[in-house]
Amino acid sequence: MEFTRKNRQLLSRIATNDRHGENSPYFDGWKAYDSSPFHPIHNPDGVIQMGLAENPLSFDLIEKWIRENPDASICTAEGLDKFKHIAIYQDYHGLREFREAVAKFMGRVGGNRVTFDPNSIVMSGGATGANETVIFCLADPGDAFLVPSPYYAGFARDLRWRTGVEIVPVHCKSSNNFRITRAALEEAYEKAQRSNINIKGVIITNPSNPLGTVLDKETLRSIVSFVTDKNIHLVSDEIYAATVFSSPRFISVAEVMQDMDCNRDLIHIVYSLSKDMGFPGFRVGIVYSFNDDVTNCARKMSSFGLVSSQTQFLLASMLSDDEFVGNFLRESSKRLAKRHHVFTKGLEEVGISTIKSNAGLFFWMDMRQLLKEQTTKAETELWRVIINKVKLNVSPGSSFQCSEPGWFRVCFANMDDKTVEVALDRIREFVLQGKEETKLEADKSQAQAQRWRKQNLRLSFSSSRLYDESLMSPHMISPHSPIPHSPLVRART
Amino acid sequence: MEIKRKNKTQLLSKIATNDRHGENSPYFDGWKAYDNNPFHPTQNPNGVIQMGLAENKLCFDLIKKWIMENPDASICTAGGVDKFKDVAIFQDYHGLKEFREAIAKFMGRVGGNKVTFDASRIVMSSGATGANETIMFCLVNPGDAFLVPSPYYPGKLCRFARDLRWRTGLEIVPVDCKSSNNFRITRAAMEDAYEKAQKWNLNVKGIIIANPSNPLGTTLDIETMRSLVAFVNEKNIHLVCDEIYAATVFDSPRFVSVAEVIQDMDCCNRDLIHIVYSLSKDMGIPGFRVGIVYSFNDDVMLCARKMSSFGLVSSQTQYLLASMLSDDGFVGNFLRESSKRLAKRHYVFTKGLEQVGISCLTSNAGLFFWMDMRLLLKEQSFEGEIELWRVILNEVKLNVSPGSSFQCSEPGWFRVCFANMDDETVEVALNRIRAFVLNRENQESNRSKRCWRKKHLRLSFSSTRLYDETIMSPCMISPHSPLVRAKT
Numbered sequence: 001m002e003f004t005r006k007n008r009q010l011l012s013r014i015a016t017n018d019r020h021g022e023n024s025p026y027f028d029g030w031k032a033y034d035s036s037p038f039h040p041i042h043n044p045d046g047v048i049q050m051g052l053a054e055n056p057l058s059f060d061l062i063e064k065w066i067r068e069n070p071d072a073s074i075c076t077a078e079g080l081d082k083f084k085h086i087a088i089y090q091d092y093h094g095l096r097e098f099r100e101a102v103a104k105f106m107g108r109v110g111g112n113r114v115t116f117d118p119n120s121i122v123m124s125g126g127a128t129g130a131n132e133t134v135i136f137c138l139a140d141p142g143d144a145f146l147v148p149s150p151y152y153a154g155f156a157r158d159l160r161w162r163t164g165v166e167i168v169p170v171h172c173k174s175s176n177n178f179r180i181t182r183a184a185l186e187e188a189y190e191k192a193q194r195s196n197i198n199i200k201g202v203i204i205t206n207p208s209n210p211l212g213t214v215l216d217k218e219t220l221r222s223i224v225s226f227v228t229d230k231n232i233h234l235v236s237d238e239i240y241a242a243t244v245f246s247s248p249r250f251i252s253v254a255e256v257m258q259d260m261d262c263n264r265d266l267i268h269i270v271y272s273l274s275k276d277m278g279f280p281g282f283r284v285g286i287v288y289s290f291n292d293d294v295t296n297c298a299r300k301m302s303s304f305g306l307v308s309s310q311t312q313f314l315l316a317s318m319l320s321d322d323e324f325v326g327n328f329l330r331e332s333s334k335r336l337a338k339r340h341h342v343f344t345k346g347l348e349e350v351g352i353s354t355i356k357s358n359a360g361l362f363f364w365m366d367m368r369q370l371l372k373e374q375t376t377k378a379e380t381e382l383w384r385v386i387i388n389k390v391k392l393n394v395s396p397g398s399s400f401q402c403s404e405p406g407w408f409r410v411c412f413a414n415m416d417d418k419t420v421e422v423a424l425d426r427i428r429e430f431v432l433q434g435k436e437e438t439k440l441e442a443d444k445s446q447a448q449a450q451r452w453r454k455q456n457l458r459l460s461f462s463s464s465r466l467y468d469e470s471l472m473s474p475h476m477i478s479p480h481s482p483i484p485h486s487p488l489v490r491a492r493t
Numbered sequence: 494m495e496i497k498r499k500n501k502t503q504l505l506s507k508i509a510t511n512d513r514h515g516e517n518s519p520y521f522d523g524w525k526a527y528d529n530n531p532f533h534p535t536q537n538p539n540g541v542i543q544m545g546l547a548e549n550k551l552c553f554d555l556i557k558k559w560i561m562e563n564p565d566a567s568i569c570t571a572g573g574v575d576k577f578k579d580v581a582i583f584q585d586y587h588g589l590k591e592f593r594e595a596i597a598k599f600m601g602r603v604g605g606n607k608v609t610f611d612a613s614r615i616v617m618s619s620g621a622t623g624a625n626e627t628i629m630f631c632l633v634n635p636g637d638a639f640l641v642p643s644p645y646y647p648g649k650l651c652r653f654a655r656d657l658r659w660r661t662g663l664e665i666v667p668v669d670c671k672s673s674n675n676f677r678i679t680r681a682a683m684e685d686a687y688e689k690a691q692k693w694n695l696n697v698k699g700i701i702i703a704n705p706s707n708p709l710g711t712t713l714d715i716e717t718m719r720s721l722v723a724f725v726n727e728k729n730i731h732l733v734c735d736e737i738y739a740a741t742v743f744d745s746p747r748f749v750s751v752a753e754v755i756q757d758m759d760c761c762n763r764d765l766i767h768i769v770y771s772l773s774k775d776m777g778i779p780g781f782r783v784g785i786v787y788s789f790n791d792d793v794m795l796c797a798r799k800m801s802s803f804g805l806v807s808s809q810t811q812y813l814l815a816s817m818l819s820d821d822g823f824v825g826n827f828l829r830e831s832s833k834r835l836a837k838r839h840y841v842f843t844k845g846l847e848q849v850g851i852s853c854l855t856s857n858a859g860l861f862f863w864m865d866m867r868l869l870l871k872e873q874s875f876e877g878e879i880e881l882w883r884v885i886l887n888e889v890k891l892n893v894s895p896g897s898s899f900q901c902s903e904p905g906w907f908r909v910c911f912a913n914m915d916d917e918t919v920e921v922a923l924n925r926i927r928a929f930v931l932n933r934e935n936q937e938s939n940r941s942k943r944c945w946r947k948k949h950l951r952l953s954f955s956s957t958r959l960y961d962e963t964i965m966s967p968c969m970i971s972p973h974s975p976l977v978r979a980k981t
Contacts, residue, residue: 010731010764015631015796022799059578066569066577073569075560075813083560084553090620090779125619125804126584132803136660137509162630162660162800233504265504280584281808297509301660304626305619308807309780314569 019161025380026153026399033393040418048423051393053209053361054414055243055278057335058328062277065324072317074310082313089309092302094123098312101319102286106271108325109242110252116288122298123312124285125305127239127272131158131203133287133305134268137297138233139165139200145235146170146188146202148180150364150400150407152209152237159203168192168199171403174366177355178211180204182222189230201233201266202226207240207250210400210409211364212357214248220256228262235268242276242329244359245337257290264290273315275361276332282311336361336413339420343412346424350431354410361413365394368406370434379405390430392423513659520647520898522883527892534917542922545892547707547860548913549741549777551834552827556776559823566816568809576812583808586801588617592811595818596785600770602824603740604750610787616797617811618784619804621737621771625656625701627786627804628767631796632731633698635662639733640686640700642678643667644863644899644906646707657701666690666697669902672865675854676709678702680720687728699731699765700724705738705748708899708908709863710856712746718754725765733767740775740828743836744857755789763789772814774860775831781810835860835912838919842911845923849930860912864893867905869933878904889929891922 029051038046071078074086089095099118106116124130139145141164147155149169159165170188172178185202192199204223206215215223227234236253244250257267269288274280284307287298319325344354344363355364371378376398383396386408397407412420523545532540564572568580583589590612597610604610618624633639639657645667657663668686670676683700690697702721704713713721725732734751742748751768755761768787773779783806786797818824843853843862854863870877875897882895885907896906911919 010632010729010790011792011796012630012632012634012637014634015792020796020799054582056578056582059581062581063574063577066574067571070569073567075564075567076570077561080557080560083557084550087553087556087778087780088548088550090773090782125623125802129803136506138504138506140506140508143506157799157802162803231504274584279581281581283584283805283807291504293505293509297505297514300514300655303620303622303655304660305623305804306782308782308810310813311807311809314809 014162019157021153021156021161024153024399026395028384029387029393029395032387032391036391038391038419038422040422044422045391047387047391047393048419048426049393049414050410050412050423051395052414053275053411054280055275055332055336055361057278057339057413058332059278061324061328061331062318065318065321069317069321072314074313079313086309086313090306092123092299092306094121094302094307095309095312095316097316097320098307101316102271102284105319105325106241106252106286106288108329109250109276110255111249114252114254114258116254120288120290120295122287122289122295123302123305123307124287124298126274126280126283126285127237127270128154128158128285129283129305130270130272130285130287131155131235131237132161132163133298133301134235134270134289134294135159135163135165136301137289137294138235138268139163141165142198143200144168144192144197145233146185146192146199148172148184148202148204150178150210150397150402152205153395153399155203165200166197168197169401169403170202174355174404174407177213178208180215180219180223182226185223185226199230199232201235203235203237205237205240206253207238207244207359209240209360210362210395210397211355212360212362213355214244214250214359216248217251217256220251220253221260224253224256224260224262224267227266231263231266233266233268235270237270239270239272239275240360241271242332243336243361245333245340246358248358250359254288254290265294266291268294277328282315283307284311284315339412342420343410343424347427350428352427352431362409362411365408365410366406367408368404370431371406374405376405382406383408386430390426392426508660514655520894523886523892523894526886526890530890532890532918532921534921538921539890541886541890541892542918542925543892543913544909544911544922545894546913547774547910548779549774549831549835549860550913551838552777552831555823555827555830556817559817559820563816563820566813568812580808580812584805586617586798586805588615588806589808589811589815591815591819592806595815596770599818599824600739600750600785600787602828603748603775604753605747608750608752608756610752614787614789614794616786616788616794617801617804617806618786618797619806620773620779620782620784621735621769622656622784623782623804624769624771624784624786625733625735626659626661627797627800628733628769628788628793629657629661629663630800631788631793632733632767633661633663636664636696637662637698638664638666638690638695639698640668640683640690641665641900642670642682642700642702644670644676644708644896644901646703647898647900664695666693666695667900667902668700672854672903672906675711676706678713678717678721680724683721683724697728697730699733701733701735703735703738704751705736705742705858707738707859708861708894708896709854710859710861711854712742712748712858714746715749715754718749718751719758722751722754722758722761722766726760726762729762729765731765731767733769735769737769737771738774738859739770740831741835741860742858743832743839746857748858752787752789764793765790767793776827781814782806783810783814838911841919842909842923846926849927851926851930854906861908861910864907864909865905866907867903869930870905873904875904881905882907885929889925891925 033047033049036046038048070076073079074083099121102121103116103118124133144166147167147169149171159167168188170184172180189199238252241250267290271286273284289295353366357363371382379396379398386392386394395409527541527543530540532542564570567573568577593612593615596615597612600610618627666686668682670678687697739748755766766789770785772783788794852865856862870881878895878897885891885893894908
């Protein structure tokens with residue numbers, strides 16, 4: 001956005017800086033999609049949206065519940081007598097039933113290992129609002145938070161824009177599956193100290209966006225002791241908690257704290273229903289702090305982002321229905337697991353590996369072998385090819401501040417099964433084509449490639465067959481696979 | 494414990510540990526008194542009547558009727574559930590197109606159809622609370638200042654001050670308005686405040702007005718509006734108009750939006766003009782958190798839209814309101830009927846008060862009136878006002894809001910909300926005030942007091958009779974009734 005000098009003086013610094021993050025080049029992916037969105041009939045050659053972490057897989061269950069529970073709405077004949085009371089209700093404590101239902105839901109999502117206190121439930125404008133609110137409570141302009149990378153691109157805006165707080169990335173490596181190590185935290189912390197940067201805390205996302213992995217207990221304990229030692233905060237963004245679809249199970253920081261000697265005043269959770277339930281439009285963000293002062297402050301700030309009382313009322317009812325919740329969580333996991341499997345298997349069969357993950361609405365795809373060179377520039381080139389030629393809007397690792405080029409986040413939950421097939425076909429074709437080109441160029445790998453191709457072309461990409469375990473290829477492609485890495489493919493520009 | 498407390502405080506941000514959230518205000522006592530002992534006609538007839546909450550409960554019957562007749566407006570009815578998925582997934586910060594269009598149309602109607610609002614300029618926020626803060630984040634740097642004509646809305650908990658100042662770091666410079674000219678905002682007063690700010694080395698970035706005014710309940714006349722626009726243009730500062738009570742106008746003069754005024758002012762730099770709107774007061778739906786930022790400055794609009802991510806309107810609510818506010822027949826009827834009911838309620842109260850010698854500022858809008866209790870003060874000071882307020886709260890058991898909580902420069906004024914109760918409670922409230930005033934008046938042995946009593950004991954306080962013009966008393970009690978001493 002170009003500002004005239006006059007306008008620049010008229011507006012605040014916040015309004016004229018770039019910290020909202022929307023001038024990022026990664027918006028090109030969105031523009032490409034918006035200009036030519038895929039439609040199976042109307043635009044079969046359009047761009048398939050694989051950059052949006054949405055979860056529409058289980059709406060049928062929700063719609064069924066809504067039909068069966070008309071008094072959960074203040075707009076049905078059954079619920080209309082509540083309309084006045086609900087429409088008037090603006091207390092920033094939130095409806096008691098809503099807080100109780102959310103606390104119960106969070107407990108179930110955590111495997112019922114922890115009980116959450118409804119009195120500590122504070123509303124916010126989605127996870128976006130929750131993250132910003134927590135930072136407003138904990139840090140002053142110029143302070144910083146450590147954030148393990150790769151991390152959610154929106155943090156640049158949510159944590160920094162209006163708060164004036166900085167992010168110090170803690171770079172995690174593929175060599176140990178991007179684990180967050182104590183050593184990495186210490187190193188980042190000390191480097192910041194040397195630069196006179198005041199670190200106020202660490203913010204982690206568990207399950208991770210973009211990795212789709214959950215943190216193990218040991219890592220969580222290590223992070224909790226790190227923040228306790230340094231007397232800094234730990235904010236745990238757990239908004240993907242119920243998207244865990246295979247083991248290991250999700251462990252909330254709340255559970256880990258129970259058995260540890262730690263300062264509870266330092267621990268805060270951000271939660272939301274946008275990913276777990278698929279309701280991003282409803283703007284249900286939750287701040288849950290173990291520090292009473294933070295709870296009270298965040299609650300006052302929640303006036304800037306309360307959940308609509310109409311929505312509170314609906315969800316209070318829905319999430320109190322134990323049977324519905326149990327069924328939903330089970331079924332949602334199952335469907336995510338299946339979708340994840342279809343994609344990751346399909347990719348493996350053309351030699352593309354992904355980080356082993358068990359949660360999230362995406363997988364973290366390893367395209368390092370397809371880079372012209374191991375640089376961010378090459379990653380961006382490859383990305384542009386994927387958007388413009390393969391017509392898939394995936395997200396390049398650099399947009400998540402990943403320190404190693406070549407990784408891409410691919411969302412898999414926001415499309416129907418047919419679109420999954422189209423997407424897989426396109427990737428397959430792209431990879432194989434790339435392999436074709438390389439074959440022409442490199443003699444030495446010719447025979448190897450032929451053998452590889454023979455093995456894999458037999459497989460069909462019907463998603464139901466992929467999920468049929470009896471057809472599963474014995475090749476489990478992992479980052480440590482014995483299968484020789486495909487030769488480098490030059491990215492077409 | 495002290496050390497622990499200190500450590501705890503150092504853990505948090507400055508914003509978290511300062512008082513700018515405004516909730517440590519002494520005016521909290523009114524709320525506590527109400528919360529501890531809320532009035533109920535049968536269960537607690539001696540409880541405190543809530544007259545400090547500007548809520549509009551008068552027209553829910555109309556809304557409920559519409560909802561019954563329009564099941565498709567909800568994503569939870571059999572008629573609407575097929576839309577559930579699309580709506581629940583929709584998080585685009587532009588908002589549903591139908592919602593923006595409906596809001597723009599509604600704002601136009603509320604402005605008497607003198608202006609067309611552009612749907613593509615409608616930006617969402619979390620209530621007017623969110624809208625006010627968002628605008629400030631767009632316009633000011635920490636330490637900058639905005640002029641605010643007083644009395645101004647602090648909310649029950651100094652909320653305006655919080656909305657504008659808390660996280661933005663904004664300073665407020667009041668523009669003192671006087672009862673001698675009905676609290677009009679004069680050019681002189683603005684210049685005065687502007688110069689004062691300059692002397693304090695404050696960088697004034699703009700002026701924010703509420704039109705209709707909270708707490709006055711008055712609308713700004715075109716002349717004053719033009720004067721404001723001219724003032725900000727000359728100083729090259731912003732004008733933010735909080736128009737959230739626009740549809741509560743129940744009597745002439747009509748509401749004039751700043752959008753209408755600038756249409757005829759060529760000299761005006763539209764980049765300086767911004768409107769805050771909301772449905773909380775006009776429709777009576779504060780729980781739905783519908784705030785709107787409408788700026789004529791493209792950069793501000795774009796910035797505010799990005800910021801709206803922190804406080805979007807629930808798509809479920811957008812969907813319902815898009816439908817409701819597009820229904821021209823319903824909207825027309827609602828606006829007419831709402832005005833009528835507000836007018837009646839306002840009349841009942843103000844007439845009832847006049848008949849015991851309490852006058853109110855002549856007003857034509859809002860959910861409250863601005864009551865003149867200067868004559869009941871023991872002394873013309875803010876201490877005197879607070880004393881009187883405590884009596885009204887603890888003995889008369891009415892939670893009204895003292896003028897000092899609105900930064901009024903003159904003691905003795907009180908804001909009294911009238912739209913948040915039923916007709917029976919109105920009568921109880923009026924009877925209590927009557928009893929209080931007469932009781933106080935009985936303590937005087939002054940001759941003029943005896944004459945005054947003789948004149949007024951004839952009147953009855955049935956609200957329907959008060960509204961019946963045929964029995965209206967010809968005595969119009971003016972602010973110059975003999976002094977009455979307040980009980981302590």
